[in-house]
Amino acid sequence: MKEPYIQITDQVLDPEEITRKVREPDKGSVITFLGTARNETDGRPVLFLEYEAYEGMVINTITTISFDLQKAWGPLDMAFSHRTGRVNVGEISMVVAIATPHRKEGFTASWAAVDQIKLTVPIWKKEVYEDGSSWVGCDNEHLNPIADSVHLEKSPY
Amino acid sequence: MLSIKVRLFALYRERLKTSELTLMVRAGSTVRDFVDQLAQEHPNIGPLLEHTAIAVNEVYAENSQILTKGDELALLPPVSGGSI
Numbered sequence: 001m002k003e004p005y006i007q008i009t010d011q012v013l014d015p016e017e018i019t020r021k022v023r024e025p026d027k028g029s030v031i032t033f034l035g036t037a038r039n040e041t042d043g044r045p046v047l048f049l050e051y052e053a054y055e056g057m058v059i060n061t062i063t064t065i066s067f068d069l070q071k072a073w074g075p076l077d078m079a080f081s082h083r084t085g086r087v088n089v090g091e092i093s094m095v096v097a098i099a100t101p102h103r104k105e106g107f108t109a110s111w112a113a114v115d116q117i118k119l120t121v122p123i124w125k126k127e128v129y130e131d132g133s134s135w136v137g138c139d140n141e142h143l144n145p146i147a148d149s150v151h152l153e154k155s156p157y
Numbered sequence: 158m159l160s161i162k163v164r165l166f167a168l169y170r171e172r173l174k175t176s177e178l179t180l181m182v183r184a185g186s187t188v189r190d191f192v193d194q195l196a197q198e199h200p201n202i203g204p205l206l207e208h209t210a211i212a213v214n215e216v217y218a219e220n221s222q223i224l225t226k227g228d229e230l231a232l233l234p235p236v237s238g239g240s241i
Contacts, residue, residue, distance in 0.1 A: 057212055
């Protein structure tokens, strides 16, 4: 099992640097996902975002996702980077790069990875509006990261 | 009695105005016991605790897990990272 590359930083993310971590001669498919800060939520304009991470557990949960993907899809390299602190609209908050020998596994694994990251990895997002702010998800209906976990061996949709 | 540290993030950190707390719990207490005690000692986070996962030593834990000396807990509100 290959361990994923994991970066948590308050600096601007470089997708090229993260993508380079997974490129290998035996991997013909490299898929890089960028999560970027959007300018509105449910019609409410967002001024900027703030992210907070529980770093030690981010490492554990990302590693678990990578290992589960390798068990399901075979050879796979993964690199993950997330920004903490303030992220302005349009900026990159997260980069996930996944390399596999062929694209079929790559596309499905990337899809499943991003969904599972957003369910189980302890990073929280605060949206700041003109007239207030809110921690996204904190008023969710009961969401259970163990029971609701994505089946990483199949396409989530 | 055990001294157990709990890390606080996001809304918890803001409401309790600190990024960590320490609770004294009876030996043999479970995660559930800890959460109940926390809610009693800090009523302003009671409602939040219903929708919160708990980690023990950086791993998701079940309510029934028994706490031991040196355990670090964390309160993890839902991490919803954006709409699908």
